[in-house]
Amino acid sequence: MEDLREWIRQELWDQVPVAISVIDRSFHIIEANRCFANTYGEWRKRPCYEVYKGRTQRCNNCAAVETFEDGQLRIREETGLIREGLQTYYLVHMVPFFRPSGELPYIIEMSTDITAHKVLEKEKLEAERLAAVGQTVAGLAHGIKNLLMGLEGGVYVFKSGLHQADSERMLKGWGMLDENIARISTFVKEFLEFAKGRVPQVHLVSPNRIAQQVFGLFEHKAELAGITLRTNLQPDLPYALMDEDGIHTCLVNLVSNALDACEISDRPSRSVVLSTREEGGTLVFEVTDDGTGMDYEVKKRVFTNFFTTKGSDRGTGLGLLTTKKIVQEHGGRVSYESAEGEGSVFRLQFPRDRLPHPVEEAKSEMLCKTGG
Amino acid sequence: MTSQVGITPKKILIIDDEPHVVTYLETLLQDNGYETVSAANGREASEMLQVGKPDLITLDITMPEQSGIRFYRNLKEDPAFRDIPVLVVTAVTGYGGDPEPFEHFLKNRRQIPPPEGFFSKPIDQDEFLRAVEELVSQKV
Numbered sequence: 001m002e003d004l005r006e007w008i009r010q011e012l013w014d015q016v017p018v019a020i021s022v023i024d025r026s027f028h029i030i031e032a033n034r035c036f037a038n039t040y041g042e043w044r045k046r047p048c049y050e051v052y053k054g055r056t057q058r059c060n061n062c063a064a065v066e067t068f069e070d071g072q073l074r075i076r077e078e079t080g081l082i083r084e085g086l087q088t089y090y091l092v093h094m095v096p097f098f099r100p101s102g103e104l105p106y107i108i109e110m111s112t113d114i115t116a117h118k119v120l121e122k123e124k125l126e127a128e129r130l131a132a133v134g135q136t137v138a139g140l141a142h143g144i145k146n147l148l149m150g151l152e153g154g155v156y157v158f159k160s161g162l163h164q165a166d167s168e169r170m171l172k173g174w175g176m177l178d179e180n181i182a183r184i185s186t187f188v189k190e191f192l193e194f195a196k197g198r199v200p201q202v203h204l205v206s207p208n209r210i211a212q213q214v215f216g217l218f219e220h221k222a223e224l225a226g227i228t229l230r231t232n233l234q235p236d237l238p239y240a241l242m243d244e245d246g247i248h249t250c251l252v253n254l255v256s257n258a259l260d261a262c263e264i265s266d267r268p269s270r271s272v273v274l275s276t277r278e279e280g281g282t283l284v285f286e287v288t289d290d291g292t293g294m295d296y297e298v299k300k301r302v303f304t305n306f307f308t309t310k311g312s313d314r315g316t317g318l319g320l321l322t323t324k325k326i327v328q329e330h331g332g333r334v335s336y337e338s339a340e341g342e343g344s345v346f347r348l349q350f351p352r353d354r355l356p357h358p359v360e361e362a363k364s365e366m367l368c369k370t371g372g
Numbered sequence: 373m374t375s376q377v378g379i380t381p382k383k384i385l386i387i388d389d390e391p392h393v394v395t396y397l398e399t400l401l402q403d404n405g406y407e408t409v410s411a412a413n414g415r416e417a418s419e420m421l422q423v424g425k426p427d428l429i430t431l432d433i434t435m436p437e438q439s440g441i442r443f444y445r446n447l448k449e450d451p452a453f454r455d456i457p458v459l460v461v462t463a464v465t466g467y468g469g470d471p472e473p474f475e476h477f478l479k480n481r482r483q484i485p486p487p488e489g490f491f492s493k494p495i496d497q498d499e500f501l502r503a504v505e506e507l508v509s510q511k512v
């Protein structure tokens with residue numbers, strides 16, 4: 001036991017695979033362990049932002065400032081520059097060092113390299129993106145099938161009119177061809193529009209107002225289909241930096257999907273609820289439907305492999321992909337749950353500290369990083 | 373073309389909310405000697421049933437007002453109508469246009485028999501007509 005205690009006293013500091021530094025109130029590193037020196041290089045008499053991030057001035061949202069202020073332990077994910085100038089991801093614990101007098105002169109920063117995990121996470125995201133592309137292609141195929149049915153129908157009706165010298169029938173068939181060609185044109189335009197993408201316009205917006213607008217858009221349609229559409233919005237929900245049109249698009253997609261899911265369900269009473277709330281620093285939008293009377297396996301398939309809308313007037317199957325793309329641009333995530341006989345919940349979660357900056361601010365942040 | 377000369381034409385109810393599909397199937401079936409009626413949704417179709425019982429129904433799954441699946445369930449639960457054969461004609465299929473997952477879904481509904489046929493849009497005209505003829509001639 002004694003030898004172990006001795007090792008802890010003498011060796012632990014330099015043997016742990018965690019980079020530890022001690023920062024004073026001027027944000028200079030006054031002590032560091034071997035792992036830190038190996039990872040970040042020379043640290044003596046240098047400020048933390050320079051060593052960790054290669055910056056010339058203090059970071060925005062500095063966790064150390066906050067811990068100096070309130071004496072609370074903080075855990076964060078950060079990116080930094082290691083010795084070779086490579087970008088690294090690390091999980092940092094900000095541990096306050098209190099003197100018996102209550103004074104807080106230092107913070108111990110303990111950083112664990114999580115780059116390998118982050119790389120895996122990115123690969124997983126990429127795989128998900130590819131899966132979404134697969135779904136889109138399947139969706140496109142369904143859209144094309146409907147168009148083909150219309151075109152083949154037009155050809156048949158026209159030919160039938162021709163055989164029977166029925167000019168009215170011929171005209172009818174010709175009209176079907178005409179209309180379906182116009183639909184293909186719209187379909188292709190929408191698809192190209194998506195492929196092109198758009199630059200998000202980030203402003204301070206009211207999440208509830210977007211939800212209200214989307215509700216207004218579908219209120220009548222839901223009523224016609226015999227589906228109850230409601231909102232459940234947390235009052236006084238704080239404004240958020242978001243691309244209003246983008247979030248609008250996401251909610252339109254989710255509500256539209258939920259209504260479609262209700263439409264193919266065979267339950268007599270069906271409802272869709274669009275809700276907003278704040279949950280531990282995360283802004284949450286949720287679209288819940290209780291309309292699906294399908295068993296779990298099928299429901300999963302319906303949401304991944306099926307395309308329930310028909311014709312260009314009811315979408316192009318890009319909904320899920322578009323939604324994922326926009327949400328990711330906002331640093332958020334899309335998730336869903338389905339339970340047999342209970343329906344489905346689609347959730348958009350936006351951690352507020354990961355929301356994008358307005359265009360000008362984002363630029364200056366970039367300059368800082370490259371300049372440092 | 374006219375396979376039913378001399379006998380009362382068989383009546384087929386076409387249920388689809390796409391007017392083009394209705395026109396297409398109407399023309400195709402009429403050209404082959406069938407009488408047709410049509411409905412744009414499940415509710416209209418239920419009313420049609422009260423007017424006169426058809427010999428066969430072609431049914432789309434995704435429609436506003438009342439879904440095709442709900443209509444199908446009601447039909448197969450009604451002793452007066454459950455013997456009418458149903459051909460599902462839909463663009464809703466599985467991945468890559470594979471109809472199997474959807475057929476599987478329809479077949480796994482509790483207490484409801486599977487539909488008599490399943491056609492993925494766009495239909496194969498010959499196959500479709502063959503299935504229609506087979507089903508209406510079986511039912512005497």
